[in-house]
Amino acid sequence: MTPRTTLRIALLSYRGKPFCGGQGVYVRNLSRELAALGHSVEVISGPPYPVLDNGVRLTRLPSLDLFAEPNPFRTPALRELRALPDWLEFAAMRRGGFGEPLAFSLRALWHLARRRHEFDVVHDNQCLGYGLLGVRALGLPVIATVHHPIAIDAELSREAGGDQRWYRFVRMQHQVARRLPAVLTVSGAARDQITTRMDVPPERIGVTPLAADRATFRPRPDVDRVPGRIVAIASADEPLKGLDHLLRAMPMLRERGARLVVVGRLKEDGPTAKLVADLGLESTVDFVHGLTGDELAGLFASAEVACVPSVFEGFSLPAVEAMTCGTPLVATTAGALPEVVGDAALLVPPANPAVLAGALTTVLRDSATRARLAAASLARAESFSWRATAEKTVTRYRTLLDASAVPAEVA
Known part of the structure; x- marks a missing residue:
């Protein structure tokens, strides 16, 4: 045949x-x-x-x-x-x-x-x-x-x-x-x-x-990094994505002027909205949704650090998209994340807000760490x-x- x-x-x-x-x-x-x-x-x-x-x-x-x-x-x-x-x-x-x-x-x-x-x-x-x-x-x-x-x-x-x-x-x-x-x-x-x-x-x-689609996700030298901006992609009330742990880390980051942008829809009566209110994060966290690929790539390019706080990932497209944009990355060791990001991220154990806050603080306060992770991200992204x-x-x-x-x- x-x-x-x-x-x-x-x-x-x-x-x-x-x-x-x-x-x-x-x-x-x-x-x-x-x-x-x-x-x-x-x-x-x-x-x-x-x-x-x-x-x-x-x-x-x-x-x-x-x-x-x-x-x-x-x-x-x-x-x-x-x-x-x-x-x-x-x-x-x-x-x-x-x-x-x-x-x-x-x-x-x-x-x-x-x-x-x-x-x-x-x-x-x-x-x-x-x-x-x-x-x-x-x-x-x-x-x-x-x-x-x-x-x-x-x-x-x-x-x-x-x-x-x-x-x-x-x-x-x-x-x-x-x-x-x-x-x-x-x-x-x-x-x-x-x-x-x-x-x-x-x-x-x-x-x-x-x-990542390299025609869309790429370094954008014309986009300025916003000081203190953290970007994460997570369905707001989906435990798998670990957003609650990232939110619990945010009060430890506020003194550095950190602000979190979550790509995901916030349900007004859901557990995530309640947690945001309980932690007093209304002025520290923004939720956006319905972004095109180009808009998401621009958001990654504007961030000082991207975060994947998941408690399990089969792969994590957001991690690879952030790396392809040359954005420094903090991620957990859950599931496939170590396999995907290699040495291009600071890795922390899942479901540990204090350790997550420490890693994010390290990236936000140290320009040399950000530069190292950005270079490692671009190199790692070439393998996909x-x-x-x-x-x-x-x-x-x-x-x-x-x-x-x-x-x-x-x-």
Whole structure:
């Protein structure tokens, strides 16, 4: 069997929000570089839809989008409940769950069933819904990216008394991942957690690190660093990101004139807003959201230090984006962060506000430390590129296709 030079790739993403969270960023950059390598890429996505570059086709699979602003948890009109995935999505919401991954996987199955001869490989971006097993039954090779096991988020949220609605699909994801022939992930730390928590054999997991978009994230000598500015990217009420520990560190930094800018939406009645008020940080912390990539890069360029205070990271795009901008970095030793940043950051143990405050103080008060970390960041960032990510991904595609072809040739 002669291998196909140009692959026809269906890249699935049940959500693709363009400028926040990793899904839309991953889909956009990977699809662009796969297309630049000469492959045919079609992104099949539910809402919110990703922004894609020229040469990549987008197919929209509408959902009920029941949690979207300005009317989250809405009751859909009867005319909207046209098919089984709609009913499953609605029923999951009413029962305190999150049905989008399952519903999207079934919509994708039905869509691909009509077009099964148009693709060589189906690549799922951490939907891991049961519909993927149906896609395999169609005879299509399936591979999935798991950025990290969502079971980690669920555990941390449960310990913090958070809403478990958003994690009730975890069991489904584990079952599907175990039955797929190949899985991609973004770091060795994430691979180890997928093996431990999802029971996927390590030999089935390929590591393809991520990168920053260098056309957007780059040093900007025309942008002045704002004295005392710390920038962090964190979903405000997500325990995984460790924002609460950074906030608890801020009172120790105020005497140096430090000011924190958090890229994330603050919920007025959420635990983060309460913590900001309890610590008296209203004049010390700003929250911004909805930034474009260019605006985020400009914000990194204006900071004296970027901070990643996470209690686990499967990779950390913000860390690499900050490094690519030449911004000094303070990060924790959680998950993949040491693997990703190397010697380009001051590393501290997670969940320790006092030690975190000490590291940030060191960077803010010492220009020589900032210069050293900025140079190390730029050097470290050179080891990551989306082209390399795409090339490694194609290698995994071809391994999957070779394995899928063996039974057919024997028969």
